[in-house]
Amino acid sequence: MPESRIPSRRGLLLGSAAVSAGALLTACTSNEPKNQAAPSAAGNAPVADDKPGKPVTIGFAGPQADHGWLNAINQNARDRAKKYADVTLEITEGSNDTAAQIGQIQTLINKKVDVLVILPADGKALTQVGLQAMAAGIPVVNLDRVFASPQAYRCWIGGDNYGMGLNAGRYIGEQLKGKPDAKVVELAGLDNLELTKQRSQGFDDALKNYPNITKVARQAAEFTVESGQAKMAQLLQAQPRFDALWNHDDDQGVGALRAIAQAGRKDFLMVGGAGARSAMDAIKADDGVLKATVLYPPTMAASAIDLARALGQGKGIGGMAELEIPSSVTLYSAVVTKDNVGDYLPTGFN
Template sequence: MSTRSARTLIIAGLSVLALAACTSNTPEAEENTGGNAAPQGAAAGKNDEPGQKVRIGFSAPAADHGWMGAITKATQAEAKKYPDIELIVAEGTNDVSLQISQVETFINQKVDAIVLLPFDGAALTPVAVKAMEAGITVVNVDREFDSPFAARTTILGDNYGMGRSAGTYVCQQLEGKANSVVAEIAGIDSLPLTQDRSRGFKEALADCGLKVSNRVAAEFTVESGERAAANLLQAAPKIDAIWNHDDDQGVGVMAAIKNSGRKEFFVVGGAGSANVMRDIKAGNSLLKATVIYPSTQGADGVRLARLLVQKKALADLVEVEVPRTIQLYAPVVTKDNVDQYLPTAFES
């Protein structure tokens, strides 16, 4: 691993430690021993104790693929763990106007907080600002708003980090093979998240003297994944490694590969679906790894919204307020560590 790659992974690791703080506030964590005392309720071990009732509105896009469905499911499950949370879930929608209307309804209901994964961050920015101006705590999930005034805290996956992690893994597997052919099956090319993933992948490969020799784009669906992979396999008579951005579209990718009968390469997935992890664990597939894009972001948003409304902090940090931005880590899952990640994986 190059110095630059190592530095990137270390920085990403610090981010995930920050997140772990909001998900590990157990009584055993540590005791408040005096000195610079934390705010009321923020002492370690206190955060999970019942506090004031918190009404949280949650809105996300339609669950039209496994990852998005897992976001909503995990959010609802997390809210049920806390007797002081009342979660109001709006129906998932890819209609921007309808999602804006949902947030307007939350404002009229005078909820304490809104956890919002916008279908379009820019389009939902004005109504999120309106909610904040109404005194409602907004937690922005995954797709960023255009204004820093639209949310108190933002929880992000690491799309660039996904590409870096995938590229670093490919470099490790192809070490010493300077003429290796690396292919990439991206998601929707017009999306910034796809562009970030591709940029991270390209830069990680450059660190070890490799490049993307063949690239196609799909649309995060099974059907588009199968079409894109079939086109790639037809255009590239030799491939050593493929990185597929998304495990949902990867169902189609793997179908196209099976139909081709080709086996000279290995495949790295993206997002971290349970079916891919099971294939990795079984060891009888071309799938050797996948890069996590957490489907826990909405659940983490609910936890943070509760802490913010109850004026608590992350008990494992010295900082006395919840951070403005938390970026989740993008680890590589292999046969060696798959059991660690399977419990929170989503079904494609």
């Protein structure tokens, strides 16, 4: 699952929909615009739109798509690139081996692509190759898992892990605020990932606003169906009564729901995470414990293609006064419930 930085990354909030092609601002590999005439006002800056412009070759390198969310990342990138007649997408096979991914990115650098979009398997380990691309004059859009140095990318775009936990906690808090001595449990992801710590911290901070609620148990799973089922079974056995469950990841949530069904438990509400189509379908049906999911939208990959296209064309977007695209873009973790699930179903991933 993705790993991103927190508070400093949350300055610019976007919804779960991809950044439109008409929303990107003029930019280059540094913060100084080049090869463009100075506009008389910000509103006169060149603006990227759906009309064909300068051809741009975008290299896309991500980790192995061994998870529903990661597969959706690749698909969003491909689909967005197909929208533009002026974009050629060079996409790598994807690997969770850092040496292999570095080699793939170096191949794209040697091909002299115009822009790189990189979702690193390990941000720290791949920082050097990001620096190498920037030094070669190829602007880098760093997707989600952040490089260790801001010099390794021109723009970062990703999700808000702290905000994900915060919004899950707020939703649960509002559902249980009238219930005395309410109890909640948490099914987290991999504890060795910073993103898991951020999600848990956000959840805990939200619950501080609801003194009637106590978190009585937390179990870490591994973002897989199998681990979700096994760890949820342990939680259910250890906790004969609780009122709400927050599960960090909808993929492992499939296993959690199996364990819940096998135990015959219907006495609590469940909130998922990420925005899988299966979770949204269950929320829409409203016939089980799953009542909401907090988005970590894979549409960020489509937005990254928009940003890369604007960088390659030296253009920008409407809707902002600045001539440059921002250095970071953090997506908003919307809560999907039965009341708004119809709006988000098209973004659900398998």
